[in-house]
């Protein structure tokens with residue numbers, strides 16, 4: 001019989017680099033920011049304030065990441081009845097033994113000032129009747145501490161505020177000091193033996209360029225597009241994880257994938273490339289919507305004392321089990337009895353997003369299924385962005401700072417992205433690292449996975465690395481990822497993304513196979529309990545011999 005160690009010894013080898021045509025242009029700057037979500041924009045504001053030369057790169061347009069889609073809000077201790085101790089405790093409980101308490105304390109202490117700074121930059125948050133910031137309550141929090149805007153449009157307000165702050169500062173920057181490269185995808189990091197020295201990128205016409213800088217900040221967001229249903233936008237293809245891995249950086253705890261129980265199962269006729277789901281927030285169930293099957297039977301009744309309002313992972317597992325048992329493709333979230341006023345006033349964004357995909361929640365139950373929502377692990381980094389490689393920084397969802405542990409507490413992620421972005425910006429504003437300005441790429445074995453295989457990866461990941469995992473399913477997944485045909489170079493940004501999705505698939509499956517326990521949002525049906533000996537981080541690195549997985553004691 002094959003043991004887990006044999007399976008791990010034969011892991012597929014992710015691309016060591018992505019070969020492309022030769023660069024048609026080169027340029028240089030001080031700091032390169034990859035990503036224009038909360039983390040990337042927060043860093044950019046600080047760098048522009050300090051007069052640094054900055055180039056910001058984004059795959060589509062500013063605001064194309066998860067940030068603008070956030071429906072809940074940002075967690076911060078603002079209410080006089082709330083305490084930092086309580087926010088810390090709630091975060092540690094959600095993190096199921098794998099949070100780094102130091103990072104959590106830093107986040108909680110910095111959060112209120114981060115909200116004040118956003119207000120100073122022009123953010124308009126929802127207010128209560130007395131004109132104070134209205135504070136929401138979300139699952140896992142023992143106090144009202146969720147700052148929100150426009151009902152369910154908090155992320156859009158954060159994105160608008162930061163984009164406006166960048167635009168104002170850009171107007172007064174000396175010509176050529178500030179550049180934004182839209183519709184450009186970073187393919188690989190440039191490295192030499194002392195660290196990261198820049199990026200190679202591809203634009204929408206397939207033209208390759210190279211940009212050299214003293215610091216590269218990865219603020220590339222999530223990995224959701226690796227699954228066939230996700231709440232994440234089309235840009236969330238795990239590029240930051242793959243770029244860092246190929247350059248030799250360490251990834252941590254990537255097996256901890258948070259699934260959301262209720263994402264719109266987009267009807268086939270409305271499905272567009274990259275549109276793999278729409279988040280239907282828990283708040284809709286909070287208002288009274290219920291989960292039903294195709295016969296209208298209640299799903300959560302009798303399963304948990306809180307029924308439809310049971311914790312996120314309990315609801316997601318119940319839906320998953322129902323779908324597995326019945327073979328159905330989706331269930332329904334019935335909020336037709338809430339009435340038009342509630343939908344329009346409380347959930348205007350969800351209403352609009354569903355209607356744009358042919359579903360009218362006022363008049364019909366919403367087809368839903370669980371979806372990948374958030375990656376708790378990522379590039380090993382401190383809360384001010386330092387990674388294991390000189391010249392490389394990682395902030396926001398792509399980083400693993402120890403704040404999220406084995407499961408993210410709701411609304412801590414936007415707060416983390418803002419704080420880490422702000423901190424790396426301040427740090428690089430004060431001092432640019434003295435890294436060499438050479439343009440070399442790493443020498444690893446290069447290949448590319450063509451864009452036509454994207455759906456195959458999504459289906460394999462959902463089947464093998466979904467809500468409930470086991471050794472047999474993970475092993476099938478790893479084999480199917482290993483069996484994908486590869487080409488000798490990437491012709492388009494879509495090929496680059498698909499190669500990165502393949503890498504994300506391999507590292508998530510490998511780490512999930514390695515962790516023979518259930519903890520936080522990593523659930524194994526063949527190892528259903530958390531184990532004391534597994535109260536450790538998992539680390540992955542790509543070396544000359546392929547992927548190496550180790551574990552490390554917390555706090556070390």
Ligand SMILES: Cc1cc2nc3c(=O)[nH]c(=O)nc-3n(C[C@H](O)[C@H](O)[C@H](O)COP(=O)(O)OP(=O)(O)OC[C@H]3O[C@@H](n4cnc5c(N)ncnc54)[C@H](O)[C@@H]3O)c2cc1C
Nearest residue numbers: 035036037039059065066067072073186221396397411414
């Ligand atoms: C639907 C939804 C609702 C959410 N609700 C909440 C909430 O209420 N509260 C909360 O705290 N969190 C929430 N989250 C999570 C939170 O929004 C994200 O974790 C956070 O916004 C991530 O910010 P970021 O700056 O790290 O990345 P993003 O905002 O995702 O930005 C990533 C950026 O990187 C760019 N990029 C990626 N790869 C490349 C590349 N190779 N080259 C160039 N550019 C690249 C993208 O184009 C994009 O600009 C939600 C997430 C989703 C999807």
